Amino acid sequence: MLSPDDWSAIRLTLELASVTTLLLLAIGIPLAWWLARSRSWLARITAALVTMPLVLPPTVIGFYLLIAFGANGPFGQLTQVLGLGLLPFTFAGLVIASILYSLPFAIQPLQQAFRAIGARPLEVAATLRASPLDTFVHVVLPLARPGLITAAVMSFAHTVGEFGVVLMIGGNIPQETRVISVQIYDHVEALEYAQAHWLSAGMLVFSFAVLLALNLLNRREAAA
Amino acid sequence: MRLPALLLFAFLPLAAHADTIPVAVAANFMPVMQKLAPGFEKQSGHTLQLSSGATGKFYAQIRAGAPFMVLLAADDTTPLKLEQEGLGITGTRFNYATGQLALWSPLAGAVDKDGAVLKLANFRKLAIASPKAAPYGQAAMETLQALKLDATLAPKLVQGESIAQTYQFVATGNADFGFVALSQIMENGKLRAGSVWIVPATLHHPIRQDAILLKPGVNSAGARALLDYLKTPAARAVMQQYGYRF
Numbered sequence: 001m002l003s004p005d006d007w008s009a010i011r012l013t014l015e016l017a018s019v020t021t022l023l024l025l026a027i028g029i030p031l032a033w034w035l036a037r038s039r040s041w042l043a044r045i046t047a048a049l050v051t052m053p054l055v056l057p058p059t060v061i062g063f064y065l066l067i068a069f070g071a072n073g074p075f076g077q078l079t080q081v082l083g084l085g086l087l088p089f090t091f092a093g094l095v096i097a098s099i100l101y102s103l104p105f106a107i108q109p110l111q112q113a114f115r116a117i118g119a120r121p122l123e124v125a126a127t128l129r130a131s132p133l134d135t136f137v138h139v140v141l142p143l144a145r146p147g148l149i150t151a152a153v154m155s156f157a158h159t160v161g162e163f164g165v166v167l168m169i170g171g172n173i174p175q176e177t178r179v180i181s182v183q184i185y186d187h188v189e190a191l192e193y194a195q196a197h198w199l200s201a202g203m204l205v206f207s208f209a210v211l212l213a214l215n216l217l218n219r220r221e222a223a224a
Numbered sequence: 225m226r227l228p229a230l231l232l233f234a235f236l237p238l239a240a241h242a243d244t245i246p247v248a249v250a251a252n253f254m255p256v257m258q259k260l261a262p263g264f265e266k267q268s269g270h271t272l273q274l275s276s277g278a279t280g281k282f283y284a285q286i287r288a289g290a291p292f293m294v295l296l297a298a299d300d301t302t303p304l305k306l307e308q309e310g311l312g313i314t315g316t317r318f319n320y321a322t323g324q325l326a327l328w329s330p331l332a333g334a335v336d337k338d339g340a341v342l343k344l345a346n347f348r349k350l351a352i353a354s355p356k357a358a359p360y361g362q363a364a365m366e367t368l369q370a371l372k373l374d375a376t377l378a379p380k381l382v383q384g385e386s387i388a389q390t391y392q393f394v395a396t397g398n399a400d401f402g403f404v405a406l407s408q409i410m411e412n413g414k415l416r417a418g419s420v421w422i423v424p425a426t427l428h429h430p431i432r433q434d435a436i437l438l439k440p441g442v443n444s445a446g447a448r449a450l451l452d453y454l455k456t457p458a459a460r461a462v463m464q465q466y467g468y469r470f
Contacts, residue, residue, distance in 0.1 A: 066392070066393075066396050066398060067396055069398070070396040070397040070398045071396075071397030071398065072396075072397050073396075073397075076397070085348070086348070086398060088393075088398040089349060089382045089398065089399075167385060167389075168389075169398075171349070171351070171382030171383060171384075171393065171398075171399075172354065172382065172383035172384075172385070173381070173382060173383070185385065186354065186356060186357070188284065189278065189280045189281060189354065189356065189357035189385070190280065190356040190357055191280065191283070191284065
């Protein structure tokens with residue numbers, strides 16, 4: 001059935017998806033709030049930029065990450081000056097790539113949820129002398145709960161399903177960058193179809209379960 | 225509008241002897257094939273449709289009914305397997321070239337010509353192709369084992385899914401060195417850039433690259449002509465400029 005290598009790929013994938021999701025929420029909540037409220041040109045441009053990973057092929061993202069974070073790339077020189085070394089072929093590099101790649105999946109549901117709240121609850125909170133931070137934590141976030149859940153679940157699931165970018169900047173290192181999708185690719189390449197089946201069927205069941213759970217959750221929230 | 229179209233179809237049978245030949249080319253041989261293609265097409269009147277990729281992937285695709293007429297593999301086991309399974313035509317399999325493994329860096333002077341730099345181990349990453357799927361990756365692994373460096377260098381290894389990706393890791397400066405195919409870094413008999421150690425053939429099994437005619441090409445005169453063309457001195461001279469041996 002599953003070999004120790006397969007299990008280590010599964011553990012690594014879950015780690016990557018968890019770290020990515022937490023960081024994406026930390027970045028995504030303030031960013032989406034700003035995008036939902038601001039009418040400035042800068043916000044429009046930013047909105048287009050964060051949506052780009054949705055339409056760009058992973059090969060483009062992987063290729064430019066490889067060049068930008070390479071020894072001669074601008075970010076590569078920066079990370080070397082900062083003493084971080086080069087990011088490709090490291091777990092940290094995969095986290096950064098995954099954040100970029102899954103960004104729209106976190107931002108879009110959050111932005112929609114924030115927009116749906118409208119100005120009214122904020123005005124009411126202001127007349128009750130709540131500070132903006134108070135309003136955000138005690139009014140906005142609870143009202144945006146379905147959006148928060150969707151953003152977290154989609155970021156996690158999308159990172160688990162990532163392949164093209166990881167293949168291009170990961171370097172296939174066990175316990176560091178060899179995630180489930182790459183492990184499956186390896187099995188298929190080596191004609192180990194039985195092992196590829198176990199992992200692939202697992203991914204199929206996982207993604208179905210996640211999407212079904214999300215659907216049920218959203219229905220309950222809508223009914224409440 | 226309609227008449228010219230009909231006329232065109234009327235003339236098509238006349239051109240039927242000129243085949244369009246889909247060819248599956250091992251990634252390491254693609255630069256050579258692109259150089260050879262125009263000459264062959266001009267001389268024979270046939271048209272080549274070249275697809276580059278990993279031999280293992282081609283094998284899976286051919287088994288699934290891919291329309292390739294010719295396979296130029298990166299090894300000799302895949303064409304043999306295809307022949308035994310009845311997907312390759314018996315009697316058409318032959319060794320078109322033997323590949324050479326090279327340790328390469330895009331920086332001049334980084335690799336000495338005896339590969340002693342590997343033993344110093346004062347570098348960050350060494351790129352190899354996947355030993356499971358790519359013959360050049362397997363040869364790289366055998367070389368490290370022969371040098372008794374496989375254990376010490378294991379933490380520094382990064383794997384490309386094909387020899388093309390391995391080259392890319394090194395060329396972009398993300399890996400310091402890489403075991404690539406000599407054909408990828410040579411042009412017109414000269415090293416294109418950087419520094420190289422050509423790995424002695426005694427350190428690994430020879431990378432014998434075989435070609436075979438596949439079932440969809442059994443009736444194609446063009447596909448057979450291509451296989452014959454690869455055996456000509458002219459074609460071999462070009463291969464030699466890319467570091468292949470015979």
